[in-house]
Amino acid sequence: MREVNLLNEMYQTNNTFADNFKFHTDAEREREREREREREREREAC
Structure with a gap:
């Protein structure tokens, strides 16, 4: 029974x-x- 408990x-x-x-x-x-969305926003801001 101990083996079963261990398993x-x-x-x-x-x-x-x-x-x-x-x-x-x-x-x-x-x-x-x-992070990807953040990069997109930065690209659009430029």
């Missing part, structure tokens, strides 16, 4: 990691879009 724990940890990673990449993508 469940590892699975949970892995899911948490995947969720955090997805959140991180989504946030990163959003920042990149924001």
